[in-house]
Amino acid sequence: MSINATLLAQMIVFAVFVWFTMKFVWPPIMQAMRDRQKRISEGLAAAERGVRELNEATAKAEDMVAKARTQAQEILTNAQRQADETLERAREDARAEGERIVTAAREEVDQAVVSAKEDLRREVGALAVVGAERILKREIDAKAHNDIIDDLVAEIR
Amino acid sequence: MASAEEGGNTANQYIQHHLSNLQLDLSTMEVGGNISGFWVLNLDSLFFSVVLGVFFLAVFRMVAKKVTASEPGKLQTFVEMVHDFTDTQVRDIYHGNSTLIAPLAMTIFVWVFLMNFMDLIPVDALPAAAHAAGIDYLKVVPTTDLNITFGLSLSVFLLMIVYGIKAKGGMGFLKETLTHPFGKWLAPFNFVLFVVETVAKPVSLSLRLFGNLYAGELIFILIAVFTLGAGASLLAVPMFILQILLGLGWAIFHILVITLQAYIFGMLTIVYLSMVQDDH
Numbered sequence: 001m002s003i004n005a006t007l008l009a010q011m012i013v014f015a016v017f018v019w020f021t022m023k024f025v026w027p028p029i030m031q032a033m034r035d036r037q038k039r040i041s042e043g044l045a046a047a048e049r050g051v052r053e054l055n056e057a058t059a060k061a062e063d064m065v066a067k068a069r070t071q072a073q074e075i076l077t078n079a080q081r082q083a084d085e086t087l088e089r090a091r092e093d094a095r096a097e098g099e100r101i102v103t104a105a106r107e108e109v110d111q112a113v114v115s116a117k118e119d120l121r122r123e124v125g126a127l128a129v130v131g132a133e134r135i136l137k138r139e140i141d142a143k144a145h146n147d148i149i150d151d152l153v154a155e156i157r
Numbered sequence: 158m159a160s161a162e163e164g165g166n167t168a169n170q171y172i173q174h175h176l177s178n179l180q181l182d183l184s185t186m187e188v189g190g191n192i193s194g195f196w197v198l199n200l201d202s203l204f205f206s207v208v209l210g211v212f213f214l215a216v217f218r219m220v221a222k223k224v225t226a227s228e229p230g231k232l233q234t235f236v237e238m239v240h241d242f243t244d245t246q247v248r249d250i251y252h253g254n255s256t257l258i259a260p261l262a263m264t265i266f267v268w269v270f271l272m273n274f275m276d277l278i279p280v281d282a283l284p285a286a287a288h289a290a291g292i293d294y295l296k297v298v299p300t301t302d303l304n305i306t307f308g309l310s311l312s313v314f315l316l317m318i319v320y321g322i323k324a325k326g327g328m329g330f331l332k333e334t335l336t337h338p339f340g341k342w343l344a345p346f347n348f349v350l351f352v353v354e355t356v357a358k359p360v361s362l363s364l365r366l367f368g369n370l371y372a373g374e375l376i377f378i379l380i381a382v383f384t385l386g387a388g389a390s391l392l393a394v395p396m397f398i399l400q401i402l403l404g405l406g407w408a409i410f411h412i413l414v415i416t417l418q419a420y421i422f423g424m425l426t427i428v429y430l431s432m433v434q435d436d437h
Contacts, residue, residue, distance in 0.1 A: 010308025
């Protein structure tokens with residue numbers, strides 16, 4: 001149990017071991033742990049950012065949906081109104097058209113009545129002339145008595 | 158249990174034998190036990206300390222070589238735990254920027270623990286095996302050898318001096334030894350105090366480790382003496398049972414002691430090295 005050269009040998013061995021640890025063991029492990037630390041903090045930051053982005057996106061999406069809904073409602077209302085208007089206009093047109101047709105027909109009828117009356121009058125005039133000729137058994141100068149016939153026609157009317 | 162090979166089986170011889178190193182006399186190149194003089198190497202202490210140190214460095218180097226920042230394996234996790242533990246301790250105590258302190262502390266923690274751990278191997282196992290191989294002396298716990306513990310603490314001591322001079326400059330360091338703590342008018346007294354204070358650190362460091370482990374080893378040996386040469390006497394059976402129980406209890410307690418001593422040695426190393434750099 002005495003101090004001897006073992007002491008010196010042990011000091012040398014110790015120095016070598018510490019040198020080895022310092023050179024070849026400590027730095028790589030340190031590096032790896034630092035890397036992992038960095039990676040973890042980056043991962044956490046990314047997750048946080050992701051959550052925030054997700055929230056933003058959700059809010060934006062909800063906003064867009066709401067906007068789209070009002071827009072759709074607006075479009076629907078517009079369409080409804082337009083359809084109503086179109087329908088109304090069509091109805092109006094149809095009514096006007098009908099009235100026009102009815103008026104035209106009525107005018108035509110009136111005209112036909114007038115011309116029929118005219119024809120009739122002319123027939124009746126002619127018949128009266130023929131009748132009068134037969135009664136008188138002689139020819140009446142139609143030209144000479146045209147005014148009389150016209151008076152007659154006017155009376156028939 | 159007994160392996161005493163020198164014929165006489167007395168407890169005294171057994172204990173004496175167990176406490177003798179396998180030595181190499183550097184002047185005559187003779188191998189034996191109980192050689193006196195300075196130029197002698199304790200082969201067993203050196204052998205076990207180097208083997209354990211190489212084992213430690215090989216394992217840690219292997220991990221460090223294929224270390225990965227993503228999922229670590231079990232071994233890497235363990236090594237990282239040791240690394241992180243050391244790093245935390247050093248960061249808490251030491252505020253310089255030396256890259257030496259942390260690796261130094263880790264080497265001490267693990268290496269001293271491994272050397273202490275040899276204490277838990279049954280006291281006769283390795284010596285008996287060595288005897289069978291023709292080696293008559295073997296002391297398996299390197300930290301029960303004063304040379305080993307002093308080798309560590311003297312290295313720390315030298316580092317303390319180096320760091321003190323590095324931090325304060327040669328003159329600053331010298332000035333502090335003369336003026337601290339009582340001012341320049343008590344310079345000689347201050348210097349004596351400095352010497353005592355400075356020498357006390359490595360001495361207490363190594364003696365604490367040595368004392369704990371030596372005492373522990375001695376108690377293991379004493380427990381082993383219980384059935385030494387008991388033969389087939391009636392007493393042998395209860396003594397044997399008692400020996401097993403005591404050995405078990407002491408070994409379990411010793412798990413704490415060896416860990417604690419390795420921890421204390423490493424921590425105090427960090428503390429001393431940071432103290433010498435701090436300004437008073």
